Amino acid sequence: LARREDLIHKRIAAIVSGGSPRDGEVFIGDDAAILLPPVAPLVMSTDVCVEGVHLDLTLFTVHDLGYKAVMSAASDIAAMGADLTYIVVAVSAPPGADLEALHEGIALAAREAGGLVVGGDVSTGPVIQVAVTVVGSAPAGGALRRNAARVGDYLVVTGPLGAAAAGLRLRRDGASASDPSCRAQAHPQARLRQGAAAVRAGARAGMDLSDGLGIDLHRLADASGVGFEIADVPVASGATDAEAWSGGEDYELLLAVSDLAALRNEFHLAGCDEPLVIGRVAPAGVRELRGRTVDVEGWLHQF
Amino acid sequence: LARREDLIHKRIAAIVSGGSPRDGEVFIGDDAAILLPPVAPLVMSTDVCVEGVHLDLTLFTVHDLGYKAVMSAASDIAAMGADLTYIVVAVSAPPGADLEALHEGIALAAREAGGLVVGGDVSTGPVIQVAVTVVGSAPAGGALRRNAARVGDYLVVTGPLGAAAAGLRLRRDGASASDPSCRAQAHPQARLRQGAAAVRAGARAGMDLSDGLGIDLHRLADASGVGFEIADVPVASGATDAEAWSGGEDYELLLAVSDLAALRNEFHLAGCDEPLVIGRVAPAGVRELRGRTVDVEGWLHQF
Numbered sequence: 001l002a003r004r005e006d007l008i009h010k011r012i013a014a015i016v017s018g019g020s021p022r023d024g025e026v027f028i029g030d031d032a033a034i035l036l037p038p039v040a041p042l043v044m045s046t047d048v049c050v051e052g053v054h055l056d057l058t059l060f061t062v063h064d065l066g067y068k069a070v071m072s073a074a075s076d077i078a079a080m081g082a083d084l085t086y087i088v089v090a091v092s093a094p095p096g097a098d099l100e101a102l103h104e105g106i107a108l109a110a111r112e113a114g115g116l117v118v119g120g121d122v123s124t125g126p127v128i129q130v131a132v133t134v135v136g137s138a139p140a141g142g143a144l145r146r147n148a149a150r151v152g153d154y155l156v157v158t159g160p161l162g163a164a165a166a167g168l169r170l171r172r173d174g175a176s177a178s179d180p181s182c183r184a185q186a187h188p189q190a191r192l193r194q195g196a197a198a199v200r201a202g203a204r205a206g207m208d209l210s211d212g213l214g215i216d217l218h219r220l221a222d223a224s225g226v227g228f229e230i231a232d233v234p235v236a237s238g239a240t241d242a243e244a245w246s247g248g249e250d251y252e253l254l255l256a257v258s259d260l261a262a263l264r265n266e267f268h269l270a271g272c273d274e275p276l277v278i279g280r281v282a283p284a285g286v287r288e289l290r291g292r293t294v295d296v297e298g299w300l301h302q303f
Numbered sequence: 304l305a306r307r308e309d310l311i312h313k314r315i316a317a318i319v320s321g322g323s324p325r326d327g328e329v330f331i332g333d334d335a336a337i338l339l340p341p342v343a344p345l346v347m348s349t350d351v352c353v354e355g356v357h358l359d360l361t362l363f364t365v366h367d368l369g370y371k372a373v374m375s376a377a378s379d380i381a382a383m384g385a386d387l388t389y390i391v392v393a394v395s396a397p398p399g400a401d402l403e404a405l406h407e408g409i410a411l412a413a414r415e416a417g418g419l420v421v422g423g424d425v426s427t428g429p430v431i432q433v434a435v436t437v438v439g440s441a442p443a444g445g446a447l448r449r450n451a452a453r454v455g456d457y458l459v460v461t462g463p464l465g466a467a468a469a470g471l472r473l474r475r476d477g478a479s480a481s482d483p484s485c486r487a488q489a490h491p492q493a494r495l496r497q498g499a500a501a502v503r504a505g506a507r508a509g510m511d512l513s514d515g516l517g518i519d520l521h522r523l524a525d526a527s528g529v530g531f532e533i534a535d536v537p538v539a540s541g542a543t544d545a546e547a548w549s550g551g552e553d554y555e556l557l558l559a560v561s562d563l564a565a566l567r568n569e570f571h572l573a574g575c576d577e578p579l580v581i582g583r584v585a586p587a588g589v590r591e592l593r594g595r596t597v598d599v600e601g602w603l604h605q606f
Contacts, residue, residue: 006522024344025344026446026448029449029526030383030446030448030449030450030510030526031348031379031382031383031447031449031510031511032346032347032348032379032380032382032383032385032437032439032446033345033346033347033348034344034345034346034383034441034446035344035345035346035347036344036345037340037341037342037343037344037345038340039340040340041327041328041337041338041339041340042336042337042338042339042340043335043336043337043338044335044336044338044389044391044421044422044438045334045335045336045391045422046391046392046393046422046423046424046434046436047393047424048393048394048395048424048426048428048432048434049426050395050426050427050428052429053395053426053427053428054426076334076335077335079334079335080333080334080335080337082335086347088347088348088349088436089349090349090350090351090393090434090435090436091351092351092353092356092432118347119347119348119349120349121349121350121351121434123351123352123353123356123357124353124356125351125353125356125430125432126355126429126430127428127429129351129395129428129432129434131349131351131393131424131432131434131436132393133349133391133393133434133436134335135347135438136335138337143329143333143335143337145329145333146332146333146334147333207333207334208334219309223332223333
């Protein structure tokens with residue numbers, strides 16, 4: 001029987017499947033996965049990664065695209081301080097696309113982020129797109145929320161910023177794909193350990209920096225009904241100040257915390273780099289970078 | 304602040320949001336939704352719908368595409384005999400696409416199928432694509448499985464076949480979009496009530512007919528290690544025999560049941576049309592339509 005599509009599904013399933021279903025569970029192979037009900041609240045998010053929009057395939061690989069799609073979705077789970085559990089992946093791609101390399105990238109990121117790929121779909125389409133839905137388990141201390149920043153909280157990021165944007169620039173200028181900045185563009189890391197450590201440290205407010213500090217600070221402030229005073233933006237090695245402020249795609253977490261010592265301690269215990277203080281949460285109406293009022297600056301889709 | 308993307312997100316959220324989060328739940332608006340843990344096992348599936356591949360937008364509308372994307376994903380929940388609970392939607396579209404009409408179609412199908420849209424993503428991309436992930440609640444009697452058909456079971460479909468394929472043909476030939484067959488192409492229905500009724504009737508084996516009986520019968524037979532003898536294929540009004548056999552996209556359910564009387568009774572109680580017997584499950588090696596051996600015939604993606 002000539003069922004090329006079913007054979008492709010089987011090859012893909014073999015690439016992405018990992019971990020064993022528990023009794024009563026079904027992962028890939030039926031119309032839907034069956035998963036035992038979790039004890040904690042579910043955390044759920046979906047994210048689409050489009051060739052040419054989220055990753056330039058003249059500069060990076062199809063494997064990178066699969067990896068980045070999963071990690072950027074997993075970053076939304078990190079942003080809630082949650083654990084990643086399940087992943088489903090809907091792919092579309094033109095004839096001839098290397099679906100195996102794409103799914104090897106998907107599988108690698110899933111494994112590194114601690115999630116199991118339990119379902120998927122593959123369709124034809126004009127460019128490669130990977131829509132990833134992630135399900136996680138909310139932390140016992142309560143999920144990090146965008147609306148929970150309080151005036152006086154320290155604003156903290158989990159690492160220096162701008163590496164992803166610098167990586168894209170450097171790669172265009174001929175840098176090797178193995179350059180650390182280029183890796184940051186193609187292989188972003190979901191800060192899952194940092195999110196969980198922040199919750200253990202009593203943090204209530206946070207989000208991930210997908211579109212750049214220059215936009216995402218406003219989103220946090222809007223949701224919480226507060227402002228911000230930023231004193232210092234830590235710039236990643238090789239990046240410019242502008243890339244650190246508005247480059248986006250770094251997937252570091254932005255946290256608002258009252259107890260900085262507890263945060264440092266939990267990060268230390270979790271083996272994470274020290275959190276970096278960038279400023280404080282201010283009353284509504286104050287939105288300042290080094291004393292100057294700032295408007296939104298970052299990466300936005302143009303519809 | 305000029306944040307066109309955020310404004311679009313807000314307009315879209317207003318269109319798709321329905322139902323009220325329970326205490327402790329968060330739907331749209333944070334990095335991820337927070338959902339109270341269900342009591343029953345989860346059923347989860349993802350499905351992508353691509354402009355020009357799954358629906359021809361020279362013949363049908365953007366609203367139809369959103370509707371069809373959600374219903375074809377919901378059909379995977381129906382195929383498990385489960386109830387639909389949550390939906391997340393990852394959309395990509397070129398500049399100028401009518402994202403509001405698209406999301407109105409998404410919202411309508413979600414409402415009709417009984418699911419809540421709790422999250423989404425919007426990106427730019429070359430054509431309109433809608434990747435829908437659905438989460439449902441497994442039935443108390445156990446989900447319908449592809450691997451549970453037993454020799455001697457009746458093979459049953461939930462309605463006559465071929466309407467969706469006929470609708471595409473008729474629409475190309477100038478038929479009105481309101482023609483019942485054209486509606487079947489643009490507004491397929493997930494057979495959620497039928498799936499649940501089948502489980503109550505003791506059914507264990509089933510799937511949805513997305514690619515056509517001529518393929519999907521082989522998939523059920525492969526998964527269950529059995530064969531089939533088909534005596535009769537019920538043809539939808541306006542459709543040809545070939546469209547009924549291999550047209551695909553009807554989203555009727557294919558069930559294998561031992562107790563036909565119980566199935567008819569539960570369908571009757573649920574207010575569903577009478578299930579239609581098409582044949583019997585046969586020993587492995589027998590794959591016949593009206594006494595003649597059949598190979599796979601239906602719609603496949605070409606990679």
